[in-house]
Amino acid sequence: MSGLAAIFHRNGRPVDRESVGAMLAAIPHRGLDGYGMRLWNQVGLGHAKAAVTHEEEDEQQPLVSSRSNCAVIADARLDNRSELLATLPDSPPTAASDAELILRAYEAWGLDAPARLLGDFAFIIWDARRQRIVCARDTSGQRSLYYRIDRRTFVAASEIHQLFQDPSVPIAPNEERIRDYLVPYAAMRNQEEIHATFYEKIYAVPAGHVVVVDARSERRQRYWNLLPPPELHCTSDHEYAAHFVNVLGEALRARLRSTRRVGATLSGGLDSSSLVCLAQHLFSLKLAEDHGFTIFSLLFDNLDCDERPFIEDIQTKYGLNVQFLRLIGIGRDFDPAPQGFMRAPQMPVTSFDAVLAAASQQDVRVLLTGIFADNCFPWTWLYFSSLLRRGRFTEFLRYLRRYRLQSGERLSKIALLYCLVPLLPLDLQKAVRIAFARRDFNRERDALTPSWMPGHLRTELLRRHWARVLETERTRRFADDPHELIYRNLYPPEVAPVSLAHPVQLAQPFADRRVHQFMLSIPPEQIFEPHPFTGDYYAGHKAILRRGMTGILPESIRTRTQKTLFTSYVLRQTEEQWGDYAAAFGPGGRSEIADRGFVLPDLFWTRLQRLRAGDFFPDGMYINRILNLETWLRTFRLPRDQQVTLPSSTSLTAYWESETTNKVLAGSRG
Numbered sequence: 001m002s003g004l005a006a007i008f009h010r011n012g013r014p015v016d017r018e019s020v021g022a023m024l025a026a027i028p029h030r031g032l033d034g035y036g037m038r039l040w041n042q043v044g045l046g047h048a049k050a051a052v053t054h055e056e057e058d059e060q061q062p063l064v065s066s067r068s069n070c071a072v073i074a075d076a077r078l079d080n081r082s083e084l085l086a087t088l089p090d091s092p093p094t095a096a097s098d099a100e101l102i103l104r105a106y107e108a109w110g111l112d113a114p115a116r117l118l119g120d121f122a123f124i125i126w127d128a129r130r131q132r133i134v135c136a137r138d139t140s141g142q143r144s145l146y147y148r149i150d151r152r153t154f155v156a157a158s159e160i161h162q163l164f165q166d167p168s169v170p171i172a173p174n175e176e177r178i179r180d181y182l183v184p185y186a187a188m189r190n191q192e193e194i195h196a197t198f199y200e201k202i203y204a205v206p207a208g209h210v211v212v213v214d215a216r217s218e219r220r221q222r223y224w225n226l227l228p229p230p231e232l233h234c235t236s237d238h239e240y241a242a243h244f245v246n247v248l249g250e251a252l253r254a255r256l257r258s259t260r261r262v263g264a265t266l267s268g269g270l271d272s273s274s275l276v277c278l279a280q281h282l283f284s285l286k287l288a289e290d291h292g293f294t295i296f297s298l299l300f301d302n303l304d305c306d307e308r309p310f311i312e313d314i315q316t317k318y319g320l321n322v323q324f325l326r327l328i329g330i331g332r333d334f335d336p337a338p339q340g341f342m343r344a345p346q347m348p349v350t351s352f353d354a355v356l357a358a359a360s361q362q363d364v365r366v367l368l369t370g371i372f373a374d375n376c377f378p379w380t381w382l383y384f385s386s387l388l389r390r391g392r393f394t395e396f397l398r399y400l401r402r403y404r405l406q407s408g409e410r411l412s413k414i415a416l417l418y419c420l421v422p423l424l425p426l427d428l429q430k431a432v433r434i435a436f437a438r439r440d441f442n443r444e445r446d447a448l449t450p451s452w453m454p455g456h457l458r459t460e461l462l463r464r465h466w467a468r469v470l471e472t473e474r475t476r477r478f479a480d481d482p483h484e485l486i487y488r489n490l491y492p493p494e495v496a497p498v499s500l501a502h503p504v505q506l507a508q509p510f511a512d513r514r515v516h517q518f519m520l521s522i523p524p525e526q527i528f529e530p531h532p533f534t535g536d537y538y539a540g541h542k543a544i545l546r547r548g549m550t551g552i553l554p555e556s557i558r559t560r561t562q563k564t565l566f567t568s569y570v571l572r573q574t575e576e577q578w579g580d581y582a583a584a585f586g587p588g589g590r591s592e593i594a595d596r597g598f599v600l601p602d603l604f605w606t607r608l609q610r611l612r613a614g615d616f617f618p619d620g621m622y623i624n625r626i627l628n629l630e631t632w633l634r635t636f637r638l639p640r641d642q643q644v645t646l647p648s649s650t651s652l653t654a655y656w657e658s659e660t661t662n663k664v665l666a667g668s669r670g
Helices: 017-025 081-087 098-112 160-164 175-182 237-255 270-284 308-318 351-361 384-389 393-407 411-423 426-448 455-474 481-490 513-519 543-548 567-576 578-585 601-612 620-637 649-655
Strands: 003-009 035-040 043-048 071-078 119-127 132-137 146-149 153-157 209-213 218-222 262-265 293-299 321-327 366-368 505-507 656-662
Touching: 003 017, 003 071, 003 119, 003 132, 017 035, 017 043, 043 071, 043 119, 071 098, 081 098, 098 119, 132 153, 146 160, 153 160, 175 455, 175 620, 237 270, 237 366, 237 513, 237 543, 262 270, 262 351, 270 293, 270 308, 270 366, 270 543, 293 308, 293 351, 308 321, 321 351, 351 366, 351 649, 384 393, 384 411, 393 411, 411 426, 426 455, 481 513, 567 578, 567 601, 578 601, 601 620
Parallel strands: 262 293, 262 366, 293 321, 366 505
Antiparallel strands: 003 043, 003 153, 035 043, 071 119, 119 132, 132 209, 146 153, 209 218, 321 656
């Protein structure tokens, strides 16, 4: 959770300490253990230190090499330290920090170095020999890094608002990015991070990329691709499951590497429960050091989405301390008076911010979460071709009958598009898939965008949507739909739903590329298989995770057949906030989305009234997205000093009450 700041005056003028210092002062939540700064005439590097691992404790960045005069600042956790220590020249000391290993890797391998690093990282190197700045991010984008550039100056930082600390830099919305955000192709998905941000002329270093800048040029290049791996062949379902748990366990063990207390979110669902229980399993086997482990769970009293019974089953099995957070009015799609900087529209203050705030109060610097697990396990019916390819004909016929009843699709389409086309070579598939996609688009186009949007905007969004669909089919990497869907869900990576300043680093084992490579190497039916007793998709979802967690997860969770839905919570939120909705969008209201032509005010207000009555479909996700956009656009009304300040999480303590329970039972780890 350390923070980075770099300024490179490409025209050679000196960098002043105040400019770098202002960028560091903007991220106090990342500087828990102090700050460091170095200047080299036209270059300045700054580092806000928040140590997590033993090797970081005594480190002081920026680090400068006596061998090359190169300097590095890094926010990193490397998982292949042993390999690097064995292969790097000059035998680095075993106590070398991750930042030092990154610097040595760059000295040894240059721009090929990032591809040889495994873990979560963002780093900036000043190469004095070549008079260039080198920036890179890990392959899954787990550590952030942004920049702005013109002919005179290059500035990079961990957070966007650091780039606006220079009062001469304009703050303006990126209208092109906003429209892409509203395209149907994107509106039904969580927000992904791409090169362009929502701020004009502010860019993200994309995951798996390196950016190289010198006085005359800027170069951005991909150093890593998630390529189709060789297919993994196991002799049984249980062997696949055991292999998966080993891979997930390695990813989890790497993220438990901390000298401080580790926290975890726990909802009672499969994903977070698997991580919490697997961590206890690793501790009991002495495969990970336990420096303290605190669990944070949300309570939704008197709502059908409350999962406390499942959480208590985990407490009973492992004797764990759990801090329950009972929310009092937090979590909103629309905030009529945002308090400061927001990096993107889909970043309102949510219940997840309350969890992070509670974790920081417990001095937790690493918080395990399973929020991105669904990207590894996308739900799909479309693995007919995999069953045919493996000669599992009886299962294929049974599955085909069930799918026809569930979907109502014509047998001819199922046979051609889902059974035969995936068996063709990939290049031959694309023309057929594009033809089907074009037909579906023409049939569905009127329903893809909501009627409460202006006609000209709907036309533009549909044009962009079709361009995205066409590009997706033309760049398809996998012959079968499930693997292609997994890949598209993972890359570009999702943006973590964090809006406030929290001194806590998210640790996400399901975002580990080792897990991603494994998921793409196994037969699709290992991920989803129809449940023998219920047609609910969730009952058979994540089959390999369920099998692998036998004996580790409580059976009540491992065999759950229904996913918790939060409809009642959304309805309660809407009702509690209805006065804000009416003031902004009702008769006489004045909203940014209406002023900027994103909605037809009267129709949108009518739609909100139907939402209040419980009508979520078919455009509930679009409503959520447009309300988030309204909140974000309102930040541009703030005075500049507020626009460039990230709101603190300390303000959240009024929105939740905590209740700590500890169940230490006979036979539990305690």
